[in-house]
Amino acid sequence: MAQSEDRAVLLGQYIVKNKATVREAAAWSGISKSTVHSDVTKKLSRIDSGLYKEVRKVLDENKAERHMRGGMATKEKWEKKAAECCKG
Secondary structure, three states, X not given: OOXXXXXXHHHHHHHHHHOOOXXXXXXXXXXXXXXXXXXXXXXXXXXXXXXXXXXXXXXXXHHHHHHHHHHHHHHHHHHHHHHHHHOO
16 A cells, blocks of 8 residues: 555544544644545545545534534633633
8 A cells, every 4th residue: 555545544643532623623633624625535535445434424413513613712712702701
């Protein structure tokens, strides 16, 4: 197996095991988000269809939850600003 194929399998396993986002997998591996996404969608589907289906499920769940995580981050940001503002 080529190095990029090995990397695709490793990234896929990491994403499934940790229910990780593409961003988290990119930070863990030290490669770009676009490379991670390409590896686990295009390459992995050709290499290991079972693992690809598991990764796809995690990525779809992450995508469905993304708006909630963003909303929580915004809420926390404004709560922190309000707390700092009101300290006397």
